[in-house]
Amino acid sequence: MADRAMRVVAAVYLAALLALAVAYHGLWFDEVAGDTLFAVYGAVVVSYIVSRFLLSLPYRPPRDVGHEPRVAVVMPAFNEQRVIARSLRSLLALDYPVDKLELVAVDDGSTDATLARMREVADESPRVRVIELGRNQGKRAAMAAGIRATDAEIVAFVDSDSSLEPDALRKLVQPFAEADVGAVCGHADVANVDDSWLTRMQVVRYFVAFQVVKAAESLFACVTCCSGCFSAYRREAIVPRLDWWEHQRFLGAPATFGDDRSLTNVVLRGWRVRYASNAVSHTVVPDTLRQFLRQQLRWKRSWTRESLILARFVWRKHPVAALSAYVAIAIALIAPVVAVRALLWLPLVEGRGAPLIYVVGIYMLAVAYGLYYVVRRRTYDPRWVYGIAFCFFYLGFMLWQTYWAILTARSSSWGTRPSTAGRQPALETGA
Amino acid sequence: MRRRLRRAAAFLLVPLSALPLAAVAPAVAPSVERRLDELRGTVEQAAPPAPTRTEPTNR
Numbered sequence: 138m139a140d141r142a143m144r145v146v147a148a149v150y151l152a153a154l155l156a157l158a159v160a161y162h163g164l165w166f167d168e169v170a171g172d173t174l175f176a177v178y179g180a181v182v183v184s185y186i187v188s189r190f191l192l193s194l195p196y197r198p199p200r201d202v203g204h205e206p207r208v209a210v211v212m213p214a215f216n217e218q219r220v221i222a223r224s225l226r227s228l229l230a231l232d233y234p235v236d237k238l239e240l241v242a243v244d245d246g247s248t249d250a251t252l253a254r255m256r257e258v259a260d261e262s263p264r265v266r267v268i269e270l271g272r273n274q275g276k277r278a279a280m281a282a283g284i285r286a287t288d289a290e291i292v293a294f295v296d297s298d299s300s301l302e303p304d305a306l307r308k309l310v311q312p313f314a315e316a317d318v319g320a321v322c323g324h325a326d327v328a329n330v331d332d333s334w335l336t337r338m339q340v341v342r343y344f345v346a347f348q349v350v351k352a353a354e355s356l357f358a359c360v361t362c363c364s365g366c367f368s369a370y371r372r373e374a375i376v377p378r379l380d381w382w383e384h385q386r387f388l389g390a391p392a393t394f395g396d397d398r399s400l401t402n403v404v405l406r407g408w409r410v411r412y413a414s415n416a417v418s419h420t421v422v423p424d425t426l427r428q429f430l431r432q433q434l435r436w437k438r439s440w441t442r443e444s445l446i447l448a449r450f451v452w453r454k455h456p457v458a459a460l461s462a463y464v465a466i467a468i469a470l471i472a473p474v475v476a477v478r479a480l481l482w483l484p485l486v487e488g489r490g491a492p493l494i495y496v497v498g499i500y501m502l503a504v505a506y507g508l509y510y511v512v513r514r515r516t517y518d519p520r521w522v523y524g525i526a527f528c529f530f531y532l533g534f535m536l537w538q539t540y541w542a543i544l545t546a547r548s549s550s551w552g553t554r555p556s557t558a559g560r561q562p563a564l565e566t567g568a
Numbered sequence: 569m570r571r572r573l574r575r576a577a578a579f580l581l582v583p584l585s586a587l588p589l590a591a592v593a594p595a596v597a598p599s600v601e602r603r604l605d606e607l608r609g610t611v612e613q614a615a616p617p618a619p620t621r622t623e624p625t626n627r
Contacts, residue, residue, distance in 0.1 A: 139575075139579065143579055143582065146582055146583075147582055150582060150583075150586070161600075164600060164603050164604070164607070165603065493592060493595060493596075494596070497589065497592055497596075500588060500589070501589070504585050507585070508582070511582070517578070517579065519578035519579075519581050521581070522581050522585065525585065
């Protein structure tokens with residue numbers, strides 16, 4: 138009852154906040170329109186954000202149509218001895234016909250006890266097949282080995298630090314009943330929510346990335362990144378480009394990370410790609426600042442590379458999906474310039490502008506995201522407040538990574554592990 | 569009891585999040601008022617500067 142009341146309070150507050158923002162903007166409309174950069178940027182950003190929310194509203198998770206294709210679940214792992222057994226056991230608990238399900242664990246030359254843990258689980262259940270790569274070759278090689286080891290119609294990938302709800306796979310494969318769907322992205326929740334302030338901050342971010350952005354993209358069957366945490370692909374859609382994808386190069390250097398965004402691009406070119414919000418996985422997110430910032434830098438580097446590829450073909454998709462993709466790329470490129478101009482250049486150099494208004498705008502946006510999170514969840518979760526902190530954290534740290542990521546997009550360095558080919562992320566949600 | 573208090577405090581987060589906005593309101597309100605007056609056309613225009621006298625003084 139209290140939760141329901143809180144959702145209503147949050148909804149009213151959210152509506153008031155949006156009305157306030159519109160009214161305030163309206164007051165200075167002609168002033169804002171006089172500053173071309175702010176006018177264009179403001180209009181585009183507001184339209185983009187509002188459109189994501191509006192387009193996510195009619196989104197409905199795929200219905201269970203009783204589709205049961207043969208599926209292989211591939212779980213690549215490198216030095217994941219702490220979590221691999223638990224993750225593999227979550228696959229064994231999947232509610233899916235045993236004769237239509239293959240479970241493949243691929244050890245990418247781990248130097249810890251990952252392989253031993255995999256074999257322990259395989260000894261408990263012969264349904265788990267273990268593939269050893271011998272030496273560390275990278276996540277793409279491990280995933281490709283998993284694909285080649287089966288002939289299942291659908292290949293699903295689960296990160297080694299992600300675990301699945303028992304009904305997750307059944308729900309993930311339902312969209313494949315449509316013959317032109319080539320890939321489906323599952324939903325990822327944060328598993329280690331209360332590990333640190335940083336993991337709490339990521340809760341709202343994951344919610345927005347999946348329940349808002351991917352849901353909106355799914356409306357046009359044009360999801361631009363099937364998360365590495367949990368996604369499935371139609372074999373027919375990936376096999377023709379498997380060699381290219383496995384050995385993808387960018388500016389002469391091997392593309393070692395961003396495997397999920399890259400594989401999505403391979404499929405999206407000729408197929409439809411959907412999101413299944415009811416196919417739930419739980420994934421471990423970075424809990425230290427150093428680990429988190431390096432993960433974000435990797436994601437931005439792969440975003441740079443894959444955005445160049447996406448931009449070359451997405452215009453052939455639904456016009457709204459194409460426009461959204463181009464706008465999202467443009468916003469990410471321009472946002473740091475606008476922040477510098479609003480917070481530093483205009484007040485300090487030109488002696489005009491209103492940095493306070495910019496910061497209040499960010500605050501209102503963060504509160505709006507948080508309130509939306511409260512409204513959409515059945516139970517009230519006070520962690521939404523960390524989402525507000527996250528927006529300022531983003532402004533302070535992550536916004537500036539964009540240009541560094543572009544300048545170093547060629548890098549294949551993992552950042553947190555020794556520089557070998559196989560330092561592939563267990564966490565690649567590519568948000 | 570403690571759990572209830574924590575839950576109540578958690579619920580307070582929604583109204584409390586309006587505090588920062590209320591805190592900056594005094595800084596924003598005067599400019600809003602001025603702007604509304606401008607839009608209504610009721611704001612008094614500043615008197616134009618007095619023209620420079622060019623005619624010869626009457627000596």
